[in-house]
Amino acid sequence: MSICIKCLKKEATLRCKMCHSPICRNCVISTPVGIFCSELCIQKMQSHIEKVKEIDKNKPIIKRKRIPAIVKFIIVLIALWLVAHFLGIDIVARIKQLISLLTGKV
Ligand SMILES: [Zn+2]
Numbered sequence: 001m002s003i004c005i006k007c008l009k010k011e012a013t014l015r016c017k018m019c020h021s022p023i024c025r026n027c028v029i030s031t032p033v034g035i036f037c038s039e040l041c042i043q044k045m046q047s048h049i050e051k052v053k054e055i056d057k058n059k060p061i062i063k064r065k066r067i068p069a070i071v072k073f074i075i076v077l078i079a080l081w082l083v084a085h086f087l088g089i090d091i092v093a094r095i096k097q098l099i100s101l102l103t104g105k106v
């Protein structure tokens, strides 16, 4: 078993979330984001979390607003085509029919 890196006496049953150093229950610092061996490790983890949050903030805005609109449009087109296909309607033939009706070449 590893020995606590802080007090160097007790058996380390926990590990720092940031540096993975072995720590005992007496020396551990508990935070909402995890357990740490030192304030330095808490700061490192917090800056890491903030960076991840910033990346998360910047990426989804572009992806969530633009790509689904195109995907939805394609899905709607495919769905319409499938519905027409299952109903036995030949869309291409109907469109040709409509064009010939409109242009007067029946
Ligand atoms: Zn300790």
Ligand SMILES: [Zn+2]
Pocket: 016, 017, 018, 019, 020, 021, 036, 037, 038, 041
């Ligand atoms: Zn640490």
